[in-house]
Amino acid sequence: MAKFTKEEFIEGLKEMSILEVKELVDAMKEEFGVDPSAVAVAAAPAAAEDDTPSTVTVTLTSAGPNKLPVIKLIKEVTGLGLKDAKALADNGGAIKENIPSSEAEELKAKLEEAGASVEVK
Numbered sequence: 001m002a003k004f005t006k007e008e009f010i011e012g013l014k015e016m017s018i019l020e021v022k023e024l025v026d027a028m029k030e031e032f033g034v035d036p037s038a039v040a041v042a043a044a045p046a047a048a049e050d051d052t053p054s055t056v057t058v059t060l061t062s063a064g065p066n067k068l069p070v071i072k073l074i075k076e077v078t079g080l081g082l083k084d085a086k087a088l089a090d091n092g093g094a095i096k097e098n099i100p101s102s103e104a105e106e107l108k109a110k111l112e113e114a115g116a117s118v119e120v121k
Helices: 006-014 018-032 036-049 067-078 082-091 101-113
Strands: 055-062 093-100 117-120
Touching: 055 101, 067 082, 067 093, 067 101, 082 093, 093 101, 101 117
Parallel strands: none
Antiparallel strands: 055 093, 055 117
């Protein structure tokens, strides 16, 4: 039997239907005693995550009419002093940069609950 490269194998898979790929997986289980679908299933979530950025920046656009709770929250999550937290609340800007999307959504919810307007980019 002729040996072929990984790239040739992948190109061949691209031309197969789902049924043909399933039959190939079943044949590999039978021939080699391994389940290649376990590796494919583990790789599938990684492909889905590529659609969304892994890290984002939370930016304050407005502290709203009642700035005190927003200033306290900024101070708490950033570790800034009172003066710097107040300046950030007054002028807007990045609260946290390069954080996971889930953490950014939690922070956004807290800031909006305190009355601020926030963007996640």
